[in-house]
Amino acid sequence: QITLKESGPTLVKPTQTLTLTCTFSGFSLSTSGVGVGWIRQPPGKALEWFALIYWDDDKRYNPSLKSRLTITKVTSKNQVVFTMTNMDPVDTATYYCAHFSIVGDPTYAFDIWGPGTMVTVSS
């Protein structure tokens, strides 16, 4: 059974850097075709994908946020960490991590999601 869970600060100040960790179980990020992605959702608004890391350390970023993002994996700990620099109140959102795969079934979809963590950006 695949599970994921996000952790990190619930409140950050403007201009600070946000670091969130996704801790997962039930799969390995060393398995070919597997990835972990990050998606966020501002209150009352739509989902927005912004980062993903593959088993082979290949990384994908939303072009609109790419300059502010870094995603890394700690395979031995079953964790994926992302940082977002220069946080702004518009970055206030629930942040989700999710399992993704390009092989097997399903593919090219976020099939299992963490419960999400709400991050507020305010001074």
Added chain:
Amino acid sequence: QSALTQPPSASGSLGQSITISCTGTSSDVGGYNYVSWYQQHPGKAPKLIIYEVTKRPSGVPDRFSGSKSGNTASLTVSGLQAEDEGDYYCSSYAGSNNFVVFGGGTKLTVL
């Protein structure tokens, strides 16, 4: 502004069918058979209900079905039930640069 266009709301009576559209471009919906749909209830994480345009994950009722024509994908919910009420988001693979794009979401109300 979201990359994929969905109607903001939809409604139907118990037992009826509704269809939600999701319009993109040839760079996403029209270019790949990797459209997925997610159901989200208030305060909950999204749940995958359709992937690869037409496929359902295990456990998703066959009342949910997906299709695609050109740059527009559609989700049909047949035999509406009260628990189908919620927000629905479409998503599409968009190539190695944009990777994944989401729609703006559709709030489904069951009357």
